[in-house]
Amino acid sequence: MALPDLAKKPQRFTGGHRACAGCGFPITIKIILQAAENPVVVGCSTGCMEVTSTIYPYTAWECSFIHSAFENVAATISGVETAYRSLKKQGKIQEEITFIAFGGDGGTYDIGLQALSGAMERGHKMVYICYDNQGYMNTGIQRSSATPRGANTTTSPAGTHIPGKQQYPKDLTAIMAAHNIPYVAQSSMSHWNDLYRKAKKAFSADGPAFLNVLSTCRLGWATAPEDTVDVAEGAVQCKLWPLFEVEEGVWKLSFKPRQPLPVADWMKQQGRFKHLFRPENAELLTDIQREVDERWEKLLKRCGIENGGDKQG
Amino acid sequence: MAQSIGEQSMGLMKGNEAIAEAAIRAGCRAYFGYPITPQNEIPEYMAKHLPKVGGVFLQAESELAAINMVYGAGGAGVHVMTSSSSPGISLKQEGLSYIACAEVPCVVVNMMRSGPGLGGILPAQGDYFQATKGGGHGDYHLLVLAPSTIQEAVDLTYEAFDLARRYRNPVMILGDGLLGQMMESVTLPQPKAPLPKPPWATTGCGDGEPRVINSLYIQGDVMEERTKRIFAKYAKMKQNEIRFENYKTDGAKIILAAYGSTARIAKTAVDKARTRGIKVGLFRPISLYPFPYDELSEVATEAKAVLTVEMSMGQMVEDVRLAVEGRCPVRFYGRSGGIVPTPQEILQQIQAIWSHIA
Secondary structure, three states, X not given: OOHHHHHHOOOOEOOOOOOXXXXXXXXXXXXXXXXXXXXEEEEEOOOHHHHHHOOOOOOOEOOEEEEOOOOOHHHHHHHHHHHHHHHHHOXXXXXXXXXXXXXXXXXXXXXXXXXXXXXXXXXXXXXXXXXXXXXXXXXXXXOOOOOOOOOXXXXXXXXXXXXXXXXXXXXXXXXXXXXXXXXXXXXXXXXHHHHHHHXXXXXXXXXXXXXXXXXXXXXXXXXXXXXXXXXXXHHHHOOOOOOEEEEOOEEEEOOOOOOOOOHHXXXXXXXXXXXXXXXXXXXXXXXXXXXXXXHHHHHHHHOOOOOOXXXXX | OOOOOOOOOEEEEEHHHHHHHHHHHOOOOEEEEOOOOOOOHHHHHHHHHHHHHOOEEEEOOOHHHHHHHHHHHHHOOOOEXXXXXXXXHHHOHHHHHHHHHHOOOEEEEEEEEOOOOOOOOOEOOOOHHHHHOOOOOOOOOOEEEOOOOHHHHXXXXXXXXXXHHHHOOEEEEEEEHHHHHOEEEEEOOOOOOOOOOOOOOOOOOOOXXXXXXXXXXXXXXXXXXXXXXXXXXXXXXXXXXXXXXXEOOOOOOEEEEOOHHHHHHHHHHHHHHHHOOOOEEEXXXXXXXXXXXXXXXXXXXXXXXXXXXEOOOOOHHHHHHXXXXXOOOEEEEEOOOOOOOOHHHHHHHHXXXXXXXX
16 A cells, blocks of 8 residues: 555544644554445544543544443454344344454553453454553553553652663563464554554454554653654664564564664653663663563564574564 | 652642542551542552552552452551542442451542543542442442541541451542542641551461451351341441531521532532521531431431532432431432532522522
8 A cells, every 4th residue: 555545545533633742543543444444343442542532522433433441342342243243144234344442551451451352262353453552641641561661650650769660561462462363463653554554454354353553652751742653663663662463373573673773762762761861770771672682582583583683574 | 740748747738649648647558559530649649659668559450450459468467558430449349349248457549530431530429329338249338438628538548547457347538539639738647657467467377276368158157147247347337437527507497418529519508508697507427338317317307408419410318318217308409420519509509498498
């Protein structure tokens, strides 16, 4: 898909919503929804996306939309998709419809993981999309299990006792791959072509599919609004957020930075990591780089790429 | 970001932060929570300040996890607390039922927001039934205290840990988004050391008898024994823990009944009505469970009408009716959806009633 063609496709998520200037998720949703050919039914877990796009009586969604609670968007869409299958079996509906569940990282990595796992295991034909902005941003920037180690949040405050969040994030995409569903992928809002291609694959998968998409939160990450796309790209370029897909159990790397940035370079762009550049936190920075490198090497192995450090993808 | 007033004993504080500080001063050493508006300043304050006194702040992956962490830490005899707001408190109900049956002391703060459903983040009082009538499954109650000022929230939170320990029962501080978000001047109590570990705490029995904390009783007679034991404590609470405030109720012909944030608005309405020569007073329950039935009954004896005002479609009004026992009409005025009633609105209600009875 060439960009001019993409721009001509109708928008299912329109402007006029109340997301912050420089927010990442509207870009993410627009690209994903443009990849859907059929009519879509969107479920949305509680979070910035739901709150800012559906303030009654207004909506930014040019499609069917349902919201229930924070923890159960995957269960809600399971119900909707089941009703659809029943209606289809009864001959009351013929049309092909695509079912999509959106959740943030809090609603997906944490409180919604149980419902998500259940939906994937049961095999509902849905695409679950996590827009991962690495924290509970809607409630005022609390840590989540997707928050990077060292990030300052209101519940992992960097101070004299701790230098920000103390744990490394959960590898949710690998957890979803372990469900052995037809399609799992990780992408970033900064790589629109990669995201569009993966969304297409997810929508055409014969069964459940899962996408984990990095989406900048300029408030939570403390970055300038105009840098939103660049910061997301930085996470990919420093190998902290690799782009890959797992198709029918086969792992494939989608993008390999030619000259990976040090993670510290990416962190320097964001206010939430500024304390890490104090001398007493030098060791932590080294450890974060080591963890990123280790995870990257593990990913390369899974993707069947040997001597990962030398080859270009 | 949470602001501490440090070692000072007086200062201007936000309701949520004042409650968190009062809990730390009361000896709270473990806090388990999960983000939800409008109470986020409580976990944020705890994250920042609890480690300074050797306490533990932990953000769980859900409210279900948080309340069960409370169960675990409370069982180990630690002064423990969690907080949330309406939808999150709903998710904690299963845990609270288990905790009440297992007799584990803990403090739960509910900064109510509008509902049902996801509702909104504006203040409301729609969780009265849930808080006072059980909430979760089975026969149990929480001890429920409803502050109407930040100072009172501080004082009740400070005391809640002792009450929880005394009755081995969860204590709920029932506030709302208004109380949580507003700022007032407060005087803070002196920090006290946590009470020593109780003899029932499951921290190892050594050579003594095994210690058991349990909520599973398969045999009917044993389970009945258990509920009777729990209800004997509620009988004691009814003797000792009834709290209320009478405001200008002497000789009042109209009694307003209101709790929490609504009561402070009702007070202003009472003052305005008094300047117009209307004989009206306010009865403010502070303990919602146990409810001050007899005390309300007493002030309502001489009254011609009772007007219950709530930020709900009418919940406490049912207890007010039980207290009044039909001796005079019980009217209701409520706003919901997060709308806070104005003194003027309440005054109009008072004037309408007064025009009938004067």
